[in-house]
Amino acid sequence: MPSRSSPNLRLLLSLALAAASCGCAGGGPDADWDACQQAVERGAVLERDGKYPAAEREYLRAEALDPQDPVPQRYLGELYRHQFGDWDKAKMHFRRVLELTGKGTDPLSRAVALHGLGKMTVWEGRFEEGLKLMEQSAETFPTALCCRNLAIYWMAEEKPDHWKPWADAAMALEPEDPYNQVFWAVCLDLMGKCKEAQATAAAAPFRLEQCYNRACIKAMCGFPEEALALLKRHFYEFETTDAVRMREMKEARSDVTLKSLFKDPRFLELTRLAEAPGVPPVVPPASMR
Numbered sequence: 001m002p003s004r005s006s007p008n009l010r011l012l013l014s015l016a017l018a019a020a021s022c023g024c025a026g027g028g029p030d031a032d033w034d035a036c037q038q039a040v041e042r043g044a045v046l047e048r049d050g051k052y053p054a055a056e057r058e059y060l061r062a063e064a065l066d067p068q069d070p071v072p073q074r075y076l077g078e079l080y081r082h083q084f085g086d087w088d089k090a091k092m093h094f095r096r097v098l099e100l101t102g103k104g105t106d107p108l109s110r111a112v113a114l115h116g117l118g119k120m121t122v123w124e125g126r127f128e129e130g131l132k133l134m135e136q137s138a139e140t141f142p143t144a145l146c147c148r149n150l151a152i153y154w155m156a157e158e159k160p161d162h163w164k165p166w167a168d169a170a171m172a173l174e175p176e177d178p179y180n181q182v183f184w185a186v187c188l189d190l191m192g193k194c195k196e197a198q199a200t201a202a203a204a205p206f207r208l209e210q211c212y213n214r215a216c217i218k219a220m221c222g223f224p225e226e227a228l229a230l231l232k233r234h235f236y237e238f239e240t241t242d243a244v245r246m247r248e249m250k251e252a253r254s255d256v257t258l259k260s261l262f263k264d265p266r267f268l269e270l271t272r273l274a275e276a277p278g279v280p281p282v283v284p285p286a287s288m289r
Contacts, residue, residue, distance in 0.1 A: 036065040040072055047075075052083045052240065070100040070109040081116050085243030090116060111141035119149060123247065127153075144174040148183055155190065158256065163187075178204045182213045186257060189220040197221065208238045212248075216257035227258070228266055235270070242273060249274035 043058030056079060062072035073093045081090035097113035100106075118133030131153055137146045147170035154162035167187045174180045181204040188197035201217050204210070215230035231252065239245050249271035252258055261267040 074109040107141040
C-alpha cells in the first residue's frame with residue numbers, strides 16, 4: 001500500500017490501467033443483467049442532470065433486479081452520501097458493497113465504497129480510521145477523487161510533502177478533467193503561485209461543481225467578493241439539501257484556503273447553517289467532496 005507521505009504513483013497508474021471495466025456484474029441466478037445495467041445507466045444520467053429522486057428510483061430498480069450486484073449499491077451509496085446527505089443509508093449501501101466484493105470482484109465498486117466510508121469517518125472526527133479507509137481505496141482501485149481527498153486530508157494538516165504526491169497522482173490519472181484542473185489550481189495557490197493558479201483555473205471549462213474550489217482560489221488571491229459569490233453558488237445552486245449544506249458550511253469555516261474570509265461578516269452570514277445543532281465540530285474542507 002502506498003505510504004501516506006509518498007504514494008507510489010506508478011502503482012496507482014498500473015492499477016488503474018490494469019483494472020477491468022466494471023459494469024453490472026452481480027450474476028444472481030434470476031438476475032436480469034441487461035435490465036440492471038440499463039437502470040443504472042438511466043440513473044446516472046438523471047443524477048448528472050440533478051434529478052436526484054428520479055435517479056434514486058432507477059438505482060433502486062437496478063438493486064431489485066439483482067440484489068447481488070455491487071454496482072447499484074455503489075451508486076446508491078454515493079447518491080445518499082453526496083447528494084442527499086443521508087449518511088445512514090450511504091453507509092448501509094457501502095457496507096453491502098464490501099460484503100459483495102470480498103473475493104476481489106469489482107475493485108472499482110469496492111474502492112468507491114472504501115472511499116465513501118473513509119470520508120464520512122474523517123468528517124465524524126475519527127481521522128486515523130478514515131485515512132486508512134481512503135488509503136485502502138487508493139490501493140484497491142485508484143481514482144482521481146480519492147487521490148484528491150488524500151491530498152486534502154494532508155492540506156488540512158498543512159503538510160505539503162504529504163499532500164503534493166497525492167495531488168500529482170490525481171492529475172496523472174485524469175489530466176483532462178476540468179474539475180481536476182481547477183483542483184490543481186488550488187494546489188498551485190497553496191504553493192504561492194497565485195498568477196499561475198488563476199491562469200490554470202481560467203483555462204478550465206467552467207462547471208457548477210467547481211464553484212467551491214474556484215472560491216478558494218479567489219480567496220487566496222485576495223478577491224473576497226468573487227470568492228463569496230462563488231461560495232453562494234456552491235451552497236445554493238450546486239447543493240440542493242440543507243443536510244449537505246450544513247456540513248459543508250461547517251467545513252468552509254475550517255478550510256485553510258478560506259481563512260482570509262473567516263472574520264468577514266458576509267462569510268459568517270453565508271455559512272450560518274454551520275451553527276445548526278448536530279453538525280460535527282471539526283471537519284475537513286468541502287472540497288473533499
